[in-house]
Amino acid sequence: MKCKTTFIRGDVQTVFPDAIFFDLDGTLIDSAPDIRACLLDALRENDLFAERMDERFEIGPPLDLMIRTMVPGVSEAALVAAVQSFRKRYDQSDYPLTVAFAGIEDLLFELSSFGLPLYVATNKPGFASTRIINKNGWNHFFEAILSPDVIKGMRLTKAHMLIRTASDNGYNPKNCMMVGDLRDDIDAARTAGFFSVAVTWGYGDKSILLQCGADRVVSCPAEISVIAKGEKDV
Numbered sequence: 001m002k003c004k005t006t007f008i009r010g011d012v013q014t015v016f017p018d019a020i021f022f023d024l025d026g027t028l029i030d031s032a033p034d035i036r037a038c039l040l041d042a043l044r045e046n047d048l049f050a051e052r053m054d055e056r057f058e059i060g061p062p063l064d065l066m067i068r069t070m071v072p073g074v075s076e077a078a079l080v081a082a083v084q085s086f087r088k089r090y091d092q093s094d095y096p097l098t099v100a101f102a103g104i105e106d107l108l109f110e111l112s113s114f115g116l117p118l119y120v121a122t123n124k125p126g127f128a129s130t131r132i133i134n135k136n137g138w139n140h141f142f143e144a145i146l147s148p149d150v151i152k153g154m155r156l157t158k159a160h161m162l163i164r165t166a167s168d169n170g171y172n173p174k175n176c177m178m179v180g181d182l183r184d185d186i187d188a189a190r191t192a193g194f195f196s197v198a199v200t201w202g203y204g205d206k207s208i209l210l211q212c213g214a215d216r217v218v219s220c221p222a223e224i225s226v227i228a229k230g231e232k233d234v
Helices: 032-045 063-070 076-091 104-113 126-135 158-169 183-192 222-228
Strands: 019-022 118-121 144-146 176-180 195-199 216-218
Touching: 019 158, 032 063, 032 076, 063 076, 076 126, 104 118, 104 222, 118 158, 126 144, 144 158, 158 176, 158 183, 176 183, 176 222, 183 195, 195 222, 216 222
Parallel strands: 019 118, 019 176, 118 144, 176 195, 195 216
Antiparallel strands: none
16 A cells, blocks of 8 residues: 655655654554553452443543543542552553554664664653563664653653753754654644654544644655655655
């Protein structure tokens, strides 16, 4: 199947980037099955039930918001207990249902062969993120895994991760690329002054991605390599 790139801002000219930053869940990996299984078990363990609970499951929001959506009216104490139960289950998991999206490993090999610095920038805690990257044998691809808890005692937003890393490494933000599947990824890129690429194979709504102001919207990983090389089409 031929990939098709959707050009959102025709006046944007890409250059070979200083660095590329990837979201994790929904961009590099399909982690929804493992997250769903651990979360439903954690809710049941804490006697939390609601109609259509499984249907309300949605990857993207912070864990506490996910639980509030799945179990409307949950008490603060029950919410804290459910989060703790989930974290214990998920952090100890071997992630048997989590897989890389098709074409991602080939993309990482190719971008690495260009000598491009690659980063993971995720809202997932660092412990689980690192275990999943290592499980896939990808640790050699990335300069660092950026997560909200990467600095002890602080909770970073994704925009802060991008801004801080670009500054610390002397990257020109205009020459950095952020790749993600949700509007939040595109908003973080915009705040940091990065070029943004929205992917349609993840958990985001395509119609929202087409309207969220991304510099490019792509339908398969190979297009990201094309953009990184400064080409205009696949």
